[in-house]
Amino acid sequence: MTVPDAGTPVEPQQSLLRLAGIGKNFGPVRALYNIDLDIPAGQVTAILGDNGAGKSTLIKCVSGIWQPDHGEIYWHGEQVRLHTPRDAAALGIATVYQDLALADNLDIVQNMFLGVERTKRWQLDEIGMEIAAKQTLSDLSVVTVRSIRQPVGSLSGGQRQAVAVAKAVMRDAQLVILDEPTAALGVTQTHVVLDLIERLSGQGIAVIVISHNLNDVMSVADRIAVLYLGTLAAVGPKDQFDAQSVVDLMTTGATQRQGASSEH
Amino acid sequence: MSTEIDQPDELATHAAEVAAPDVIAGSLGEYVRIWWTRVKGGESGALPVVAGLIVIVIYFQIKNSNFLSAGNMVNLMGQAGWIIMLGMAEVFVLLLGEIDLSIGYSSVMGAAITLWMVSPAEHLPWWLAVLAGLAVPTLFSGIQGVIITWLRLPSFVVTLAGLLAGTGLLITVINSLGGPSSGGSIRLYSSVISDIEGGSMSPLAGWIVMIAAVILSGVAFVVRDSRRRASNLAAPPTSITALKIAVIAVAGVVVVLLSNTNRGRTTVLEGVPWVVVVMLVVLVAYSVLLSRTRFGRYIYAIGGNAEAARRSGINLSRIRVLAFALCGLTAGMMGIIYASFLGSASSDVNGGQNVLYAVAAAVIGGTSLFGGRGRMLGAVLGGLIVAVIYNGLGLLGLGAPAQDIWTALVLLAAVTVDTLARRRQPDHT
Numbered sequence: 111m112t113v114p115d116a117g118t119p120v121e122p123q124q125s126l127l128r129l130a131g132i133g134k135n136f137g138p139v140r141a142l143y144n145i146d147l148d149i150p151a152g153q154v155t156a157i158l159g160d161n162g163a164g165k166s167t168l169i170k171c172v173s174g175i176w177q178p179d180h181g182e183i184y185w186h187g188e189q190v191r192l193h194t195p196r197d198a199a200a201l202g203i204a205t206v207y208q209d210l211a212l213a214d215n216l217d218i219v220q221n222m223f224l225g226v227e228r229t230k231r232w233q234l235d236e237i238g239m240e241i242a243a244k245q246t247l248s249d250l251s252v253v254t255v256r257s258i259r260q261p262v263g264s265l266s267g268g269q270r271q272a273v274a275v276a277k278a279v280m281r282d283a284q285l286v287i288l289d290e291p292t293a294a295l296g297v298t299q300t301h302v303v304l305d306l307i308e309r310l311s312g313q314g315i316a317v318i319v320i321s322h323n324l325n326d327v328m329s330v331a332d333r334i335a336v337l338y339l340g341t342l343a344a345v346g347p348k349d350q351f352d353a354q355s356v357v358d359l360m361t362t363g364a365t366q367r368q369g370a371s372s373e374h
Numbered sequence: 375m376s377t378e379i380d381q382p383d384e385l386a387t388h389a390a391e392v393a394a395p396d397v398i399a400g401s402l403g404e405y406v407r408i409w410w411t412r413v414k415g416g417e418s419g420a421l422p423v424v425a426g427l428i429v430i431v432i433y434f435q436i437k438n439s440n441f442l443s444a445g446n447m448v449n450l451m452g453q454a455g456w457i458i459m460l461g462m463a464e465v466f467v468l469l470l471g472e473i474d475l476s477i478g479y480s481s482v483m484g485a486a487i488t489l490w491m492v493s494p495a496e497h498l499p500w501w502l503a504v505l506a507g508l509a510v511p512t513l514f515s516g517i518q519g520v521i522i523t524w525l526r527l528p529s530f531v532v533t534l535a536g537l538l539a540g541t542g543l544l545i546t547v548i549n550s551l552g553g554p555s556s557g558g559s560i561r562l563y564s565s566v567i568s569d570i571e572g573g574s575m576s577p578l579a580g581w582i583v584m585i586a587a588v589i590l591s592g593v594a595f596v597v598r599d600s601r602r603r604a605s606n607l608a609a610p611p612t613s614i615t616a617l618k619i620a621v622i623a624v625a626g627v628v629v630v631l632l633s634n635t636n637r638g639r640t641t642v643l644e645g646v647p648w649v650v651v652v653m654l655v656v657l658v659a660y661s662v663l664l665s666r667t668r669f670g671r672y673i674y675a676i677g678g679n680a681e682a683a684r685r686s687g688i689n690l691s692r693i694r695v696l697a698f699a700l701c702g703l704t705a706g707m708m709g710i711i712y713a714s715f716l717g718s719a720s721s722d723v724n725g726g727q728n729v730l731y732a733v734a735a736a737v738i739g740g741t742s743l744f745g746g747r748g749r750m751l752g753a754v755l756g757g758l759i760v761a762v763i764y765n766g767l768g769l770l771g772l773g774a775p776a777q778d779i780w781t782a783l784v785l786l787a788a789v790t791v792d793t794l795a796r797r798r799q800p801d802h803t
Contacts, residue, residue: 195685213678224671225688
């Protein structure tokens with residue numbers, strides 16, 4: 111078994127998104143230090159870490175909310191600068207935050223097309239949008255057809271998550287970042303969302319899942335990256351980790367267990 | 375909630391309980407059942423308001439048989455005209471979760487300028503005067519919208535300041551335009567403007583316009599439904615569409631029949647008042663704007679979840695300022711209708727109370743004070759209820775005190791329904 115080294119990118123030529131030496135400081139606080147990470151297409155990468163490990167800071171750098179102080183971001187092998195969330199969205203990076211950002215008074219179709227409505231002459235093309243929304247949702251195997259015009263406020267937590275993800279997919283996202291997608295959900299709803307994540311990666315979309323729920327991550331992730339106090343403690347395919355080694359890495363930044371990578 | 379995505383039957387049942395009956399129901403019975411579930415959840419549509427209106431009308435008719443006479447009904451349309459118009463103005467900002475208290479005075483300020491321009495001394499064309507009268511309140515509310523958006527101040531306070539400033543500005547405008555001898559009011563000299571409330575279509579024209587309007591709306595409904603069916607999407611049951619068209623046709627026939635009855639005492643006075651036509655055109659235009667355009671969609675989105683709208687790339691400031699300007703523009707129309715109704719523009723106008731009636735009309739008609747929910751048709755129906763209470767109590771010989779108290783009670787009931795409906799909605803935090 112090879113032990114992946116946190117310092118060298120894995121298969122750089124195949125990765126959709128590549129972070130090289132990313133660092134971010136808030137005044138004297140070092141939120142991120144020298145993060146090297148590759149996000150391959152069609153795979154689910156879980157980013158794990160305790161509170162304050164830098165998970166949120168890292169995804170905010172990728173989604174254009176904050177600019178890293180050090181390091182480079184490569185998209186399809188080309189260096190990019192993400193000044194605003196709009197820059198990230200234009201590349202095909204969609205972030206689904208915990209609060210989902212859905213308008214409860216609008217229906218599913220209206221939410222999925224919010225801000226990118228189709229029009230015929232000057233009128234909204236409701237029929238075209240409804241057909242496209244139906245197609246996207248059935249590709250993701252969510253939400254029965256008859257309910258597509260119901261207000262989002264009446265949906266369950268898992269369904270809302272599904273609509274938020276579908277909204278991202280609708281905008282031709284190549285990388286979908288999910289921030290704690292299962293944190294507010296019960297057991298069955300969590301299952302729904304995990305299925306959805308697998309279907310996303312099955313369509314060739316790269317998925318980053320931020321979570322501190324180990325069970326969810328272990329069941330859905332292809333690759334795992336563990337952050338500890340702003341540094342990348344370990345990264346590699348899921349089968350190189352087990353629950354105990356991940357907990358060790360999250361809490362101490364290192365593990366003695368065999369098969370898992372240790373800090374550099 | 376027990377719904378599960380991998381249990382389609384259960385989800386469909388759940389959807390049926392909350393989605394618009396139009397797009398779920400396959401039969402009339404199913405439609406009624408879904409509709410009733412929605413009424414209990416506060417998403418009732420126009421029917422309860424119409425039902426309330428009918429109850430009030432029956433009550434007044436029992437108390438005074440003159441209430442439903444042609445003369446009084448046409449009188450009522452005139453009284454309702456300005457309340458409805460101001461109510462429609464408020465809908466634009468209420469949908470955003472904002473409010474505009476200033477339009478009660480800015481509307482009359484615009485009208486004062488219009489009336490001054492068409493006065494014998496100035497003798498400018500009426501259309502130019504109307505444009506100027508619309509521009510003033512549009513700018514007045516638009517500027518407040520800019521202040522609210524850029525400085526992120528609460529609209530209640532900014533437009534309260536606008537109300538106070540408007541009171542003073544109105545007096546200044548009327549005194550300086552009308553001169554010291556005006557006595558605080560400018561008389562209306564334009565026959566075009568006074569005909570809005572005072573004039574009527576010929577009886578034949580009334581029938582033609584009504585029949586054309588019913589056919590157009592019927593065709594619009596049927597075309598929409600058949601397009602949806604052709605695209606394999608759910609459409610409302612045919613019986614419901616037929617029922618809607620029938621209701622519109624009956625309402626049209628009643629209005630035209632009443633209006634075409636001779637209501638004059640000494641001379642013949644008949645026909646649909648022009649204000650009804652103006653109202654109808656504005657209602658249709660605004661309903662299309664709110665439900666069929668991006669701008670309308672964004673107003674609802676901002677009112678529902680401003681952060682979601684922002685993250686979807688919507689320019690919130692632009693939409694908000696435009697909504698305030700549209701509120702002002704509509705108030706300008708109300709000012710001219712109001713001047714047509716009163717025959718003058720006066721600095722004595724109780725603009726503060728008028729704007730509260732407007733908010734009452736919108737809220738009684740189902741527009742939420744919290745934003746995101748409401749329709750233009752609601753403001754029309756709510757305005758009719760306010761006008762009916764006024765007219766009916768007046769007919770019973772009860773004056774302003776009773777009128778105010780009863781309007782207050784109806785408003786309170788409407789706000790209670792709105793708030794309770796909101797509280798019943800599931801929490802997703």
